[in-house]
Amino acid sequence: SAVISQKPSRDICQRGTSLTIQCQVDSQVTMMFWYRQQPGQSLTLIATANQGSEATYESGFVIDKFPISRPNLTFSTLTVSNMSPEDSSIYLCSVLSLNYGYTFGSGTRLTVV
Amino acid sequence: QQQVKQSPQSLIVQKGGISIINCAYENTAFDYFPWYQQFPGKGPALLIAIRPDVSEKKEGRFTISFNKSAKQFSLHIMDSQPGDSATYFCAARANRDDKIIFGKGTRLHILP
Numbered sequence: 001s002a003v004i005s006q007k008p009s010r011d012i013c014q015r016g017t018s019l020t021i022q023c024q025v026d027s028q029v030t031m032m033f034w035y036r037q038q039p040g041q042s043l044t045l046i047a048t049a050n051q052g053s054e055a056t057y058e059s060g061f062v063i064d065k066f067p068i069s070r071p072n073l074t075f076s077t078l079t080v081s082n083m084s085p086e087d088s089s090i091y092l093c094s095v096l097s098l099n100y101g102y103t104f105g106s107g108t109r110l111t112v113v
Numbered sequence: 114q115q116q117v118k119q120s121p122q123s124l125i126v127q128k129g130g131i132s133i134i135n136c137a138y139e140n141t142a143f144d145y146f147p148w149y150q151q152f153p154g155k156g157p158a159l160l161i162a163i164r165p166d167v168s169e170k171k172e173g174r175f176t177i178s179f180n181k182s183a184k185q186f187s188l189h190i191m192d193s194q195p196g197d198s199a200t201y202f203c204a205a206r207a208n209r210d211d212k213i214i215f216g217k218g219t220r221l222h223i224l225p
Contacts, residue, residue: 001159031211042202042217043157092156094213102147102213104156 002027002097006105013083013112020079021108023093028073031096034066036089037107043092049076083112116140117205119216127224132190134219136203139184143205147213148177148188151200160201161188193223 003026013019023032032049047055047068055068070076080087093105118137126132136146145164149157163170163177163186170177176189190197203216 004156033212040220043215045212045214048212094156096211101159101162104149104158106154106156 001100001103002029002095004093004095004103004105006093006108008108009106010109011111013110015084015112017083018079018081019083019110020077021091021093023076023078023095023105025074025095025097027097027099029095029097032070032076033094033096034068034076034078035092035094035104037092038089046078046091049078080110083110085112088112116214117203117216119203119219121219122217123220123222125222125224126193128193128195130193130223132188132193132197132221132223134188134201134203134221135185136187136216137183137185138205140205140207141184142207144208145206146177146179146186147204147206148175149202149204149215151202151218157202190221193221195223195225197221198223 005024007022034046035043036046037043045058046061047057049055049068049070051070065081067079088111090107090109092107096102120135147162148160150160151157161172161175161177163179165181168179174191179186201219204213206213
């Protein structure tokens with residue numbers, strides 16, 4: 001499968017601050033996605049990261065809160081802005097490649113205090 | 114609105130037994146149905162997937178059964194082992210937008 005490097009793996013942040021999560025893939029992929037997973041829960045799609053254009057957000061998620069960049073075919077960032085304890089979750093990067101289908105990173109475990 | 118309904122929420126099976134997890138969907142545009150396995154602290158990993166033009170797919174101890182008319186599909190794990198203890202997610206994708214929609218997950222525990 002495509003190899004995804006997601007950083008940081010975990011972080012503890014103060015409320016009101018922002019955290020940027022990076023997703024690097026070892027090969028060019030057609031699509032990149034960002035998911036959120038509450039502990040013990042399912043995965044909820046935040047947005048599809050589009051190369052060179054604005055991300056496509058799912059209902060309930062907005063660009064001001066979760067700005068996303070994708071400057072090239074192998075890299076994307078998700079920023080969680082103005083964090084509150086409700087943002088404590090696991091954030092996962094996922095990619096779709098022609099050869100390997102959908103692959104997920106190991107996630108970033110975020111705790112907001 | 115839950116587009117992929119998964120049951121049961123949790124499952125306990127004896128070692129060597131058969132684990133069965135069921136999923137149902139409504140959207141007839143779905144054309145790809147993967148199952149993911151997730152261990153604590155890890156991202157989901159693709160286990161097996163099926164397309165609606167076949168009724169069954171088997172890979173080792175893992176089998177997907179697919180019933181297109183009933184809009185249901187299930188995962189069977191034969192000879193279940195303690196190492197299979199994990200959370201399993203069914204999912205689906207509609208051909209028009211390439212995003213994966215997940216079920217709520219099943220926490221499987223295999224008793225040694």
